[in-house]
Amino acid sequence: MSATGPVITAWAAVSPFGTDRKNFLDGMAAGRPAASTSKPEDGVVPGEHGFVVPNFAIREILGRKGTRMMDRVAALTITAVGQIFDAGEPGNAPEGTGLVLGTTTGSIWGAMDFTRTSMLAELPYHVEPGRMPGGVMNCAAGHCAIWYQLTGPNTTLANGRPSGLIALRYVRRLLARGRANTALVGSVEEYSLDRSWLEYNARDGAPGPLGEGACLFLLENPGSVSPDRTPLAELCSVSSRVYLEDDPRSSMHACVLDALTEAGVEAADVSIVAPSGFTGAAGEYESEVLDGLFGRVRPQWVDVAGLIGDTGAVSSSFQVAAALGLAGDRPGVAVVTSVDADGTIACAVFRLFGVQT
Incomplete structure (x- = not known):
């Protein structure tokens, strides 16, 4: 089991199969499409339907503190990271742990909702200020670092579908150059009506079923792996x-x-x-x-x-x-x-x- 490159020692998934890794593994093993699908109203959203994370109520899962204006992308990320470290409590991550998160554009809903409100409100500046951070691409990664007191490098990469792999390459360089010994790396996407319309126009027609979720891995240099973790x-x-x-x-x-x-x-x-x-x-x-x-x-x-x-x-x-x-x-x-x-x-x-x- 000797390794010369970075190793994955833990991972977490919040997916349309459920809110934890076991749900994802069981769903993949069963080989049946996720049951948690939502059929949009005819004429409202293009495409067939959306695979959403079931019963994902942000304030019920993460609590009321700090979540009043939290967008779905940040909530999915925070939920996934919380599964990697014990109980997801702040301070449980090793000192200097970094976070590299892949995305498409951050929260599409957050950005479009903010813009839409500025156009439809009685005055352009009648928007909720607390919604503005959700429209910024690196909001989820920054929010997650604050939530769990991650003190290492914090980076957001926007590369569409390959984002998760591009983020892995970025972390590989961070670890190789000693910028960090431990880093969380993965990607996130939300399902929303706004995203469905964007996909519809980008593909010049109705897209296939869209899904959402967050999936992150804990990457470490082989010589820095804690005795309580096993390289996977x-x-x-x-x-x-x-x-x-x-x-x-x-x-x-x-x-x-x-x-x-x-x-x-x-x-x-x-x-x-x-x-x-x-x-x-x-x-x-x-x-x-x-x-x-x-x-x-x-x-x-x-x-x-x-x-x-x-x-x-x-x-x-x-x-x-x-x-x-x-x-x-x-x-x-x-x-x-x-x-x-x-x-x-x-x-x-x-x-x-x-x-x-």
């Missing part, structure tokens, strides 16, 4: 590409090969493949390339989007979590890929230690 997997490599007018297949193929080469892994060594499951044209290219690289090897494939919908920025983090859960007590290698319609591609390779999550 090693982050071996993360590669990314941006294609514009190039053939996305060649970009995807090069991205995956780069990640495998950096990790020192052959296609035949891969036991789990977790693609994004994106329903757009980019997703078709992704499936085609992965099938060409691993189809003959017959690794186990993970379908997350098919069970909880398009979870946007948190999708790639959920893919990593699903690979960890699927591995069970079997050591192996997992390849996680993500694509976005804007031309972003990412791939990460993990060495799984076969430790029950």
Whole structure:
């Protein structure tokens, strides 16, 4: 179980399957779509339906103090981080723990609600000041750092669906350069009517089912792991590409090969493949390339989007979590890929230690 790169020692998920990691693992193991779906009223929201976190009432879960103006993105993040450290109490995180959070644009609802109110109110400045922070991209990460007294680097990255993998690469550099020995890393996305309309217009038509949630991992340098935590997997490599007018297949193929080469892994060594499951044209290219690289090897494939919908920025983090859960007590290698319609591609390779999550 020796590792030279950063290791995942804990993780948490708040998903349409429920508000904790066990709900997510049980849901993935069952292989049935999440039951907590909401059917929007006809003519109000485009698309089919939304997979939401069930019974997620912010003030009931986090209490009344400090939550009156809290947006859903911040609440989902705080809830997930609280599962990683004992009871989520402030001060339980190791000194200097950082937080790197991936997102699309922060709280889409928060930004659009603030803007909408300024236009519809009797006067433009008749808006609730407490709502303004929720419209800022790094609100959730900052709020979470204050809530749990995280004193390390605090960063928000906006990379759409690959955000979780891009955040992992960022943390890998932080740990390698000694900026932190321990860091929380993951991504978050909310479901809202505003997001559904944005997806509708971006895709020039009704999107597939949208989902939401937050998924975070605790990454540590191997030599800094506390005796009470057990490494679950090693982050071996993360590669990314941006294609514009190039053939996305060649970009995807090069991205995956780069990640495998950096990790020192052959296609035949891969036991789990977790693609994004994106329903757009980019997703078709992704499936085609992965099938060409691993189809003959017959690794186990993970379908997350098919069970909880398009979870946007948190999708790639959920893919990593699903690979960890699927591995069970079997050591192996997992390849996680993500694509976005804007031309972003990412791939990460993990060495799984076969430790029950």
